[in-house]
Amino acid sequence: MTKPAFTSRKMYIFLLVLTIATTIGFQGWRTLLNNFAVDVAGLNGVQFGTIGSIREIPGFLSLFVIYFLFLIKEHRLASLSVIVMGIGVSLTGFMPSFTGIAFTTILMSFGFHYYETLNQSLTLQYFNFTEAPIVMGRLKSLGAATNICVGVTIFAVSGLFSYTEMFVAAGIVGISGGIYCSFQDPSSTGMPLQHKKMILKSKYWLFYALTFMAGARRQIFVAFAVFLLVQKFHYSIQSITILFVINNIINYFLNPAIARAVNKFGERKVLSLEYSCLIFIFVAYAFTTSPLVGAILYILDNILFGFAMGIRTFFQKIADKKDIAPSMAVGFTINHIAAVAVPILAGIAWMQDYRIVFLSAAVLSAFSLILVQFIDRELKIKMN
Secondary structure: OOOOOOOOHHHHHHHHHHHHHHHHHHHHHHHHHHHHHHHHHOHHHHHHHHHHHHHHHHHHHHHHHHHHHHOOOOOHHHHHHHHHHHHHHHHHHHHHOOHHHHHHHHHHHHHHHHHHHHHHHHHHHOOOHHHHHHHHHHHHHHHHHHHHHHHHHHHOOOOOOHHHHHHHHHHHHHHHHHHHHHOOOOOOOOOOOOOOOOOOOOHHHHHHHHHHHHHHHHHHHHHHHHHHHHHOOOHHHHHHHHHHHHHHHHHHHHHHHHHHHHHHHHHHHHHHHHHHHHHHHHHHHHHOOHHHHHHHHHOOOOHHHHHHHHHHHHHHOOOOOOHHHHHHHHHHHHHHHHHHHHHHHHHHHHOHHHHHHHHHHHHHHHHHHHHHHHHHHHEEEEEE
16 A cells, blocks of 8 residues: 555554554454354344344444543544453453353443544544545555454464464454554644534434444344354354455455545445345345355455445535534444344344344335435535
């Protein structure tokens, strides 16, 4: 990658370090958790779906980021959030039970979701309309490269170290990155002061609707795509790790291209492509009997997550500058209204017939496809 020449290089480096630290901690946790939950803790579908819902409660409570900003600067809170995430990851291996995994998951998730809220807010504040998608794409690309390193490392050491030791190692990296960045100050005094109150405006209705639908779709993928591969197709931890590595190699190269596509073609076309593909992917999840096809669908599904930056860059174009930080917090809460309920409901449906889960996701994708057709109209209203 070429050396970035953004309007705020200090903020770019700050977010880069925290993103890499967060990615190592979260990807380590994510790679290990499915097999840890099944092989060590013995969780069933309902319990695992419940863990998925518990994981999203902090995202639902992201609204409270607004009030923390009365006490601590935005970039400081971002660093602290990564530290909290790392602590949650480190403790996971010591608690191989439903209750233990639930506790460490919610701790990890508070840190992860609060950082993601602040990361999006700082990106939209410090970078202009053309820079913001490029920054998002580069950070996602570097995150993918980091995921590759995590996957290769876990694959290499999974037979040598216990789950507990691997969770601790991943968590310590997150903690270290957060501590380092807590001593940095990438802020600028020239930025508009952000409102420190909840912002809900009717002119942001489409952002809210797309964010809500994205939360429901994402949780079906996060909670059940890998679970399908482990439970139905009996993927081992090594197989899951190889899949993650392949997926991230592809995403490393594609994420910058997706960012350029947002700038070139606009949010409506990019998001329309995403949701059109998702309808096909989720229907295929429901009916495939091939472990290889399941893996290919997982990779395609994960690639499409990069397109979601279009929702945030669309919001940046219609938002008042002072609304960005509180709106990102409100957006995360809206995103997780569905995310809290969907995994446990889907877990119950899974126990009846797992195909119900993925066919429901296809319906959600179709509804999102309809919504994104309003994007150009909302942008014209803003311009007028």
